[in-house]
Amino acid sequence: MSLDEHRNVILHNVPESVYYTRQLAVASNSGLKILDEQSPRHYQHWCENPDNDDDATAGLIFGKAFHCATLEPDKFATVYSVLPADAPRDLRRYRNAKRPNSDTLAAIDWWDAWEASNVGRIMLSAASYDQAAYMGESLRAYRMTFPGNVDLTGGELFDSCEKEVTLFWTDEETGIRCKARADIHNAEFRLGGDLKSVLDGSREAFARSIVRYRYHVQNAHYGDGYKTCGQPISSFPFFCVEKTAPFVVASWHVDAMAEERGYAIRRRSLLKLKRCLEEDRWPGHTSTLETLSLPAYAFYDAEETNA
Amino acid sequence: MNRPAEPELMEREIPSADIGTLPAILRAEIDGQIATAHAFPRSVVNFIKESKTLVTLDVEMAEACIYALPRGGKTIAGPSVRFAEIIANSFGNNRFGGRVVAEEGNFIVAQGVYHDLEKNSQCTFEVKRRITDKYGKRYNDDMIGVTGNAAASIAMRNAILRGVPKAFWQSIYDAARQVAVGDASTLSADRERALGWFLKAGITNEQVFAKLGVKGIEDIGIAEMEALVGLKNMLKDGIPGEVVFAVDEPPQAQTSAGGLADAAVAMKNKKKPAEPAKEAAKEPQRDPDTGEVLPEELQ
Numbered sequence: 001m002s003l004d005e006h007r008n009v010i011l012h013n014v015p016e017s018v019y020y021t022r023q024l025a026v027a028s029n030s031g032l033k034i035l036d037e038q039s040p041r042h043y044q045h046w047c048e049n050p051d052n053d054d055d056a057t058a059g060l061i062f063g064k065a066f067h068c069a070t071l072e073p074d075k076f077a078t079v080y081s082v083l084p085a086d087a088p089r090d091l092r093r094y095r096n097a098k099r100p101n102s103d104t105l106a107a108i109d110w111w112d113a114w115e116a117s118n119v120g121r122i123m124l125s126a127a128s129y130d131q132a133a134y135m136g137e138s139l140r141a142y143r144m145t146f147p148g149n150v151d152l153t154g155g156e157l158f159d160s161c162e163k164e165v166t167l168f169w170t171d172e173e174t175g176i177r178c179k180a181r182a183d184i185h186n187a188e189f190r191l192g193g194d195l196k197s198v199l200d201g202s203r204e205a206f207a208r209s210i211v212r213y214r215y216h217v218q219n220a221h222y223g224d225g226y227k228t229c230g231q232p233i234s235s236f237p238f239f240c241v242e243k244t245a246p247f248v249v250a251s252w253h254v255d256a257m258a259e260e261r262g263y264a265i266r267r268r269s270l271l272k273l274k275r276c277l278e279e280d281r282w283p284g285h286t287s288t289l290e291t292l293s294l295p296a297y298a299f300y301d302a303e304e305t306n307a
Numbered sequence: 308m309n310r311p312a313e314p315e316l317m318e319r320e321i322p323s324a325d326i327g328t329l330p331a332i333l334r335a336e337i338d339g340q341i342a343t344a345h346a347f348p349r350s351v352v353n354f355i356k357e358s359k360t361l362v363t364l365d366v367e368m369a370e371a372c373i374y375a376l377p378r379g380g381k382t383i384a385g386p387s388v389r390f391a392e393i394i395a396n397s398f399g400n401n402r403f404g405g406r407v408v409a410e411e412g413n414f415i416v417a418q419g420v421y422h423d424l425e426k427n428s429q430c431t432f433e434v435k436r437r438i439t440d441k442y443g444k445r446y447n448d449d450m451i452g453v454t455g456n457a458a459a460s461i462a463m464r465n466a467i468l469r470g471v472p473k474a475f476w477q478s479i480y481d482a483a484r485q486v487a488v489g490d491a492s493t494l495s496a497d498r499e500r501a502l503g504w505f506l507k508a509g510i511t512n513e514q515v516f517a518k519l520g521v522k523g524i525e526d527i528g529i530a531e532m533e534a535l536v537g538l539k540n541m542l543k544d545g546i547p548g549e550v551v552f553a554v555d556e557p558p559q560a561q562t563s564a565g566g567l568a569d570a571a572v573a574m575k576n577k578k579k580p581a582e583p584a585k586e587a588a589k590e591p592q593r594d595p596d597t598g599e600v601l602p603e604e605l606q
Contacts, residue, residue, distance in 0.1 A: 144567075144571065146567075146568040146571045146572065147568060148572060150568075150571050150572050150575050151575075152571040152574065152575070156574070157571075157574075160574060186570065189569075189570035189573055189574065190566065190570070191566065191567065191570050219562065223561060223562055227561070232561060233561075233562055233566070234561075234562060234563070234565075234566030234569065234570070235562050235563060235564065235565070235566025235567040235569075235570065236562045237564070237567050251567075253562070253563065253564035253567070256563070259561075259562065264439075268444075271444065
């Protein structure tokens with residue numbers, strides 16, 4: 001599987017290592033965000049130094065665990081393991097000590113046995129494991145009611161969908177290769193969707209999150225991908241679950257105005273990327289001396305200062 | 308020690324601007340106009356008579372009173388800036404104008420003002436116009452100027468047509484429309500003539516039909532004829548044919564919450580287990596000779 005293929009295609013089971021390979025000329029939603037909100041120089045650095053950022057942090061591991069608990073709950077317990085609260089200290093570094101005492105030997109044995117029984121599993125702290133499991137359960141149990149008293153739970157919806165579906169396509173206007181990876185996709189019902197773990201899933205808070213994290217641009221990017229790949233979707237909901245008890249769930253869909261704005265911002269970002277690629281220039285925040293103004297709040301107390 | 312050079316005397320002699328003077332002049336002018344308006348009040352009867360005569364002077368003048376604009380995938384028509392100018396002029400005793408008042412990010416804001424000096428009532432109307440193209444790219448300076456002028460004209464028209472009560476000018480507009488568009492009795496000849504005009508301007512019948520959202524000439528009614536007059540005016544104003552007759556692209560927005568609702572219904576219908584086929588009511592067996600229902604053990 002190569003990103004260089006010039007096909008517009010929706011693929012399943014694309015390995016993470018392939019999908020998450022960063023290339024300057026392949027636009028992902030995350031990459032466009034960096035290019036547009038920070039600078040082309042930041043984007044270039046992000047592409048060329050994949051190991052230097054924080055992606056491999058506990059946050060990302062937790063995110064994957066939460067996705068697994070929600071979308072593939074049966075696999076969750078086999079992929080992730082939690083260290084028992086009564087686990088002894090990890091003393092395996094004293095394995096070659098001259099005269100290890102019996103407690104040390106017992107601890108080493110316990111760790112060897114534990115590791116042997118958890119080969120290939122990803123270890124989470126007990127708190128993170130429980131949190132991911134509760135969030136997943138809450139999302140799956142979330143009940144939506146539609147006109148005609150039709151009920152649908154998150155679990156029913158997720159189970160009907162393919163997970164982690166990958167899209168590769170070429171943007172018609174700029175000729176830039178694009179990629180996206182949707183959490184859920186149901187081709188038959190023309191659905192895509194994304195899971196979000198949030199601090200506050202309320203209307204106002206999530207509307208702010210949409211702007212802050214450019215979820216409306218994500219909606220546009222994915223929507224364009226589905227359309228170009230010949231499978232336009234009719235709905236792209238965001239399923240948000242709060243990170244703290246009682247792990248309240250909310251489902252939101254951006255309206256037409258937000259969607260239009262998302263398309264405009266994405267277009268701007270792609271044109272910026274096209275210009276950078278054509279000129280092979282990756283400028284930072286400025287390329288010449290520029291004048292700046294202060295934000296409005298800097299002038300709020302102007303009158304008081306003079307008084 | 309060298310003393311700094313004295314500034315030239317001429318520079319000192321320039322009087323500093325008295326910022327109170329201009330408003331005072333303006334106020335005196337308006338006061339004068341108000342006094343004149345009260346001395347020579349308008350006659351509504353004369354206004355209607357004069358403006359109706361003007362707008363129906365000839366077909367060209369009547370056509371200039373109509374404009375067209377795309378709205379919600381259709382082309383609709385309405386009173387134009389030229390019509391508003393005729394109304395304001397004939398109504399008299401007023402001041403009106405339009406100007407660009409702000410540039411707000413991707414938009415330009417224009418304000419139209421209409422001041423009835425006789426009634427001392429004023430109406431302002433703001434119009435916002437986007438100055439970015441569909442890809443979010445900002446227009447160049449010339450295009451921003453053109454867009455600003457267009458916005459100012461539209462704002463002025465809207466201010467005039469709100470300042471002068473609609474009850475006064477509706478019949479005048481109808482008269483202009485009657486002359487420009489015709490009526491049912493002249494429709495057949497009028498639409499042939501209109502399509503002929505567009506053909507000469509390099510616009511095919513198919514382009515016209517697509518723009519109006521009709522299948523053919525037979526579907527062009529009075530409302531479509533009015534829109535055609537507006538489109539004709541746009542071409543006359545120098546707007547390129549490919550712009551005037553561009554068929555509006557469907558909006559990019561393509562997803563909605565309703566999509567999930569539809570999917571939920573479809574999903575539930577799909578899951579619903581097929582109703583067990585009702586066992587056909589068993590017809591009891593009868594004695595072929597007598598027709599009597601046989602006892603259960605013989606069924």
